[in-house]
Amino acid sequence: MNYQFKVNKTTASRLASEDFNQLGFGKVFSDHMFVADYDNGAWKDLRIEPFGYLPMHPAMSSIHYGQSIFEGLKARKNEKGEIIIFRPDKNIERMNKSALRMAMPEIPIDLFYQALDELLQLDHTWIPTGDGQSLYIRPYMFATDEFIGIRRSSKYKFIIFTSPVAAYYSEPVKVYASDDYVRAFPGGTGFAKTAGNYARAIQPVEEINKRGYQQILWLDGIDKKYLQEIGTMNIFVIIDGKVITPSLDEGTILPGVTRDTVITLLKEWGIPVEERRISIDEVADAHKAGVLEDAFGAGTAATISQIKAIGYKDKEFTLPAFEEREISMRLLEAITAIKDGKVQDTHGWLRVVSRVSV
Numbered sequence: 001m002n003y004q005f006k007v008n009k010t011t012a013s014r015l016a017s018e019d020f021n022q023l024g025f026g027k028v029f030s031d032h033m034f035v036a037d038y039d040n041g042a043w044k045d046l047r048i049e050p051f052g053y054l055p056m057h058p059a060m061s062s063i064h065y066g067q068s069i070f071e072g073l074k075a076r077k078n079e080k081g082e083i084i085i086f087r088p089d090k091n092i093e094r095m096n097k098s099a100l101r102m103a104m105p106e107i108p109i110d111l112f113y114q115a116l117d118e119l120l121q122l123d124h125t126w127i128p129t130g131d132g133q134s135l136y137i138r139p140y141m142f143a144t145d146e147f148i149g150i151r152r153s154s155k156y157k158f159i160i161f162t163s164p165v166a167a168y169y170s171e172p173v174k175v176y177a178s179d180d181y182v183r184a185f186p187g188g189t190g191f192a193k194t195a196g197n198y199a200r201a202i203q204p205v206e207e208i209n210k211r212g213y214q215q216i217l218w219l220d221g222i223d224k225k226y227l228q229e230i231g232t233m234n235i236f237v238i239i240d241g242k243v244i245t246p247s248l249d250e251g252t253i254l255p256g257v258t259r260d261t262v263i264t265l266l267k268e269w270g271i272p273v274e275e276r277r278i279s280i281d282e283v284a285d286a287h288k289a290g291v292l293e294d295a296f297g298a299g300t301a302a303t304i305s306q307i308k309a310i311g312y313k314d315k316e317f318t319l320p321a322f323e324e325r326e327i328s329m330r331l332l333e334a335i336t337a338i339k340d341g342k343v344q345d346t347h348g349w350l351r352v353v354s355r356v357s358v
């Protein structure tokens with residue numbers, strides 16, 4: 001289906017005032033955003049407009065009760081000047097699964113692609129070209145009913161904006177496995193990319209920061225010993241040549257797009273990879289036996305981020321020197337090359353939007 005969009009272009013682009021050498025992550029926003037309103041069972045008033053503030057009713061239900069979901073994906077330009085988006089099919093699939101769990105409407109897939117394509121074509125000059133940089137794309141949806149009470153909202157907003165970014169982590173991170181706080185239980189919302197899953201990490205992470213760690217490594221809520229995920233990315237550990245990552249079976253971790261990419265590549269490379277329960281004690285034993293060879297996080301924002309050390313109770317498991325970690329280094333290089341369009345896309349992972357001038 002072809003949707004009709006209104007396009008209101010900015011008359012005052014901010015592009016020239018941004019310094020792409022100082023991007024950081026999530027601080028700079030491109031000129032336009034896509035906005036759609038859901039009402040009476042249908043997505044309406046589809047529009048691209050200048051990026052800017054949104055009017056908000058004080059009783060807007062998502063602010064009070066958390067019916068709010070989001071996604072993150074990245075785009076670059078290839079050497080031909082085409083806009084290439086990495087695995088957007090996985091994002092819209094996950095967004096609609098999150099929507100179902102949070103009692104929100106689905107986004108039609110063709111609406112998502114049309115909005116994405118038109119927005120990126122309009123703001124293609126915001127796609128950064130530096131090493132390690134990308135255009136981060138943030139689709140999100142939230143309930144807008146003006147109502148106090150817990151029930152499915154009847155009105156929603158779906159927005160996509162974009163942000164030129166550099167690496168989320170500029171160096172390897174130290175993570176702390178906490179048994180004081182819990183992110184998700186079976187039957188909960190752990191698999192959904194919903195705002196509250198991230199809000200609950202902020203205070204524990206602040207505590208961890210004071211002890212010299214950057215991120216929390218969530219443990220399961222029942223035994224408080226099985227690894228789930230890191231606050232900003234999925235976790236992988238390499239023990240004695242085997243790559244191990246928590247499985248998706250319990251519905252307590254985010255089914256990460258980069259996680260899936262890592263598993264696919266490792267299998268193709270003939271490197272053993274196991275999706276299963278892994279306890280913090282197994283990590284501790286591997287460290288003691290000298291076979292904890294690598295640990296890294298995988299996420300859209302973080303790409304592949306090596307872990308420097310894992311803290312747990314009063315112990316710290318330090319990992320080998322970064323350059324000795326062949327598998328995480330190889331994954332980072334391979335995934336970056338695919339996302340940048342520098343190697344052939346043998347998996348059909350890239351959506352090529354259009355040809356534009358470089």
Ligand code: COI
Binds near residue numbers: 300
């Ligand atoms: C992403 O990786 O896209 C996320 O949404 C995680 C967040 C830390 C930026």
